[in-house]
Amino acid sequence: MEKRARSRIHRSLAVLTAAFALLAAAWAWEAGPQPTTAPAEGPLSGRVIAVDAGFAHLEAIGAVPDMAVGDFDSLGYVPKCRRVSRHPVKKDKSDMELAMEKAVAWDHDELVVYGALGGRLDHTIANLQLFAKFSEREFYVTAVGEGSALRALTGPDVMDLPLLESG
Secondary structure, eight states, X not given: OOHHHHHHHHHHHHTXXXXXXXXXXXXXXTTSOXXXXXXXXXXXXXXXXXXXXXXXXXXXXTOOOSEXXXXXXXXXXXXXXXXXXXXXXXXXXXXXXXXHHHHHHTTOOEEEEESOSSSSHXXXXXXXXXXXXXXXXXXXXXXXXXXXXXXXXXXXXXXXXXXXXXX
């Protein structure tokens, strides 16, 4: 990964609250921004959770997740990780929802999700609905995709955007 891109990710992580969790899913990392673990020094106490095949993407960039969650059908094997939360393939919740619940159980209120946008349309829509569900529960969910980021907002909160000069 380029040094510039890695630096951009570290800067973006620096604005997160101390209670963030980074979730790494499986889709389209090669084209988009790459997650990294939070710097060891500094005020962040974030955790990195690999969601099924997201483990392979983290492994490829040298990032070590705190936990891997899923049924691991997409990954093809159960990863060796500090913590593994393995679930059956047939279940009522997606791997992403299970990972988000783990992050919330660890008292994280800011969730940054990589690899959950793009790819299969049904998965993207399911993830967007899931992000809205967690937003309604007063968690901040930001999905990072290729060239964009999406923040799930639900009322009564308001997001003020500064007026930009044209040009």
